[in-house]
Amino acid sequence: MDFRFSEGEEAFRQQVRQWLKQEIPQRWVELDPGIWEETEESWAIARQFHRKLGEKGWLAPAYPKEYGGLELSHMKRLILAEELAYNRAPVGVEVEITVNWVTPAILLFGTERQKKEYATRIARGDTIFCIGYSEPDAGSDLASVKTRAVEDGDDYVINGQKIWCSYAHLADYCWLAVRTDPDAPKHKGISVFIVDMKTPGITVRPLINILNHHSFNEVFFDDVRVPKENLVGQKNNGWYQVAIALDFERSSIGWAATNQRIIEELADYARETTRNGQPLAKDPLVRNQLAQLAVENEVARMMAYRIAWMYSKGLHPGYESSMSMVFVSELSRRTASIGMRILGHYGELDRGSKWAVLNARLARMSLSALSIGVGGGSNEIQRNIIAVRGLGLPRK
Numbered sequence: 353m354d355f356r357f358s359e360g361e362e363a364f365r366q367q368v369r370q371w372l373k374q375e376i377p378q379r380w381v382e383l384d385p386g387i388w389e390e391t392e393e394s395w396a397i398a399r400q401f402h403r404k405l406g407e408k409g410w411l412a413p414a415y416p417k418e419y420g421g422l423e424l425s426h427m428k429r430l431i432l433a434e435e436l437a438y439n440r441a442p443v444g445v446e447v448e449i450t451v452n453w454v455t456p457a458i459l460l461f462g463t464e465r466q467k468k469e470y471a472t473r474i475a476r477g478d479t480i481f482c483i484g485y486s487e488p489d490a491g492s493d494l495a496s497v498k499t500r501a502v503e504d505g506d507d508y509v510i511n512g513q514k515i516w517c518s519y520a521h522l523a524d525y526c527w528l529a530v531r532t533d534p535d536a537p538k539h540k541g542i543s544v545f546i547v548d549m550k551t552p553g554i555t556v557r558p559l560i561n562i563l564n565h566h567s568f569n570e571v572f573f574d575d576v577r578v579p580k581e582n583l584v585g586q587k588n589n590g591w592y593q594v595a596i597a598l599d600f601e602r603s604s605i606g607w608a609a610t611n612q613r614i615i616e617e618l619a620d621y622a623r624e625t626t627r628n629g630q631p632l633a634k635d636p637l638v639r640n641q642l643a644q645l646a647v648e649n650e651v652a653r654m655m656a657y658r659i660a661w662m663y664s665k666g667l668h669p670g671y672e673s674s675m676s677m678v679f680v681s682e683l684s685r686r687t688a689s690i691g692m693r694i695l696g697h698y699g700e701l702d703r704g705s706k707w708a709v710l711n712a713r714l715a716r717m718s719l720s721a722l723s724i725g726v727g728g729g730s731n732e733i734q735r736n737i738i739a740v741r742g743l744g745l746p747r748k
Contacts, residue, residue, distance in 0.1 A: 355657075357427070364428050368410075368435040375404055380442050384703075386716045388567040390444060395522060399477070401442040406477030412451050419459065419467055420475025426664040430657065433606030438613050445567075446519045450474055450481040454527045457597040458546075461585035470525070470546065482523035482549070484514040484571060485594070492730045494529070495538040495591060499573060501530040501545065508532075508545065508583070510553075510576040516727070520569040521556050523549050527597070533588050544590040546582045553577070562719045596668070607680050608653035611687055614717070615645050617710055618691050632694065641690045648683050655679060671742035674734040681724040681731060688718035 357365070377397055385394040405411040406420075414429045415421025424432075436443050455474050458466055473479040490496040499512025510530055520526065526547045533541030549556075553576035559568040585593050619642055622632040632638050655676040659669045691714040692699045699715055701708040708715075725731040739745040 357431070361425075361427055361431060365431045365435060368432055369439070371408070372435060372439045372441055375401070376439065376441055377401070381440075384440075384711050384713070385444075386563075386713060387445060387720050388561050389563055389565050389716065389720075390519075390567060391565070394442070398442040398444060398446075402447060402477035404477075405443070406475060409475075411447070411477050412455065412471070412475040415455070415459070415471060415475055419471035420473075426660045430606070430660040434609040437606040438609040440610075440613070446480050446482075446522065449483055449518065450479065453597050454481045454483070457527075457544075457593055458584060460596060461544075461593050463581070465581065466546065466584065479525065480519065480523045481525050481527050482517050482520040482569075484517055484520075484526045484528035484547070486516045487513060488515055492733045494594065494729075495542065497529055497531055497542060499528075499530045500534070501532050501543060501578070503580075504577075506580055507577040508580060510545070510547070510573045510578060512573050514571045514573075515569075516559070517556075517569045517571050518567055520549065520571050521558065521566065525549060526571070529590055529594050532590075536588060539591045541588050542590040542594065543587050544584045544593045545578050546584060547576065547578050551576050551578065562722065563716060606656070607684075608649055608656055611645075611649050611652065611684065614687060614691065614713070615642065615649060617713075618642060618645075618694055621710065622694060638694055641694070645683075645687055645690060648679075648686070652676070652680050652683055671738045671740075674729075674737040675742070677729075678725075678731050678734045678738070681721075684717075684724050685721045688714060688721045692718050 380394065380397050380401075383391070383394050383397075385391065390398070402411060409420075409422040410432055412420060413422045413424040413432055414426060415423070417423055435441075451474060455471050458470055462470070470479065474481075484499075485494055485497075487497055487499060489498065497512075499510065499514065501508040501510045510528070512530065514520075514526075514528070517526070526549055528545045528547045529542055530545065531541050532543040535541070547554075553574045555572040555574070557570050557572070558566045559570060561567050584590070619633075622635075622638050622642065625632050627635075655672070659672055659676060662669045662672065695709050695714055698707055698709045699712075701712060702715060703712045705712075740747055
């Protein structure tokens with residue numbers, strides 16, 4: 353097996369790197385927003401950057417050309433994702449949600465009108481989706497959703513509540529899972545709709561996250577009328593669409609590049625910082641911990657490469673995506689924990705302090721990492737998927 357990229361793929365990587373050097377705004381570098389830390393200013397910069405990516409065809413490079421993509425290979429898509437992540441480009445969770453989770457499901461299950469209307473605008477960088485899955489009583493047990501959609505003429509009327517909706521206050525549309533048959537078994541009575549967030553009856557209330565930023569929301573639907581043409585796929589078969597979209601979410605392609613940058617910065621810090629007259633890099637404990645992180649990060653990278661390879665062969669990664677998500681979420685927490693120990697008390701300081709190290713990125717990462725093994729389905733749920741789908745173990 354040859355793990356090397358082809359000459360054409362390596363040339364594409366260099367092309368992306370050069371373009372990012374020119375196009376990532378200096379102001380973005382100065383703001384340095386991490387995950388879940390967007391502000392009004394950083395959001396405006398990111399939206400402008402999304403449109404630049406769209407002009408290049410790089411926002412949704414694997415989409416079919418008739419829907420605004422370039423039909424790039426999945427390996428080139430992986431390379432692009434790696435370079436965007438490693439260079440900390442203005443591409444956040446909202447783009448992952450829209451481009452890599454929701455739209456592939458629309459392309460699989462949507463009508464031709466839906467594909468043309470939404471995928472094309474998304475590929476240009478003009479449209480952002482949020483996801484309406486979780487409810488106060490339906491998290492990892494997502495099939496327990498109670499938000500209802502009832503047919504009324506040419507519309508469905510939706511009532512209910514969603515929670516933890518990332519960027520719902522900024523999104524144009526919501527990818528919404530609702531119950532359309534309350535008498536069916538809970539996995540059989542769910543449907544998925546595309547809902548315009550400007551529709552009357554939608555109320556968005558902020559939830560302030562652990563980093564003291566507004567990224568999450570609770571969303572209320574009070575007699576919200578949605579055209580029947582906005583139903584995605586078959587009525588009452590939405591659980592299948594949701595499951596496929598979650599597999600797209602859990603693939604973690606590009607994440608290893610993000611973590612690699614952090615490990616490299618920690619290694620540089622260890623080489624440049626002395627304690628008791630000796631560089632931290634000479635401490636065998638520090639060396640072993642960083643080496644272990646580097647090895648585990650390569651494992652995460654290979655998992656992502658496997659998923660990209662499966663897509664390139666027309667296969668759909670199911671339990672493989674769950675494997676990647678579990679490993680990546682726990683490695684993220686280990687990276688943050690080890691990083692904070694290496695930085696010592698300096699690592700606890702926030703931005704604004706002249707003594708803060710690495711722009712306080714590790715302190716912020718250690719806080720945001722708390723939610724990684726929960727969002728998108730808890731790691732316990734992922735292990736169940738791996739056991740049942742991957743190992744063929746009984747459900748009970």
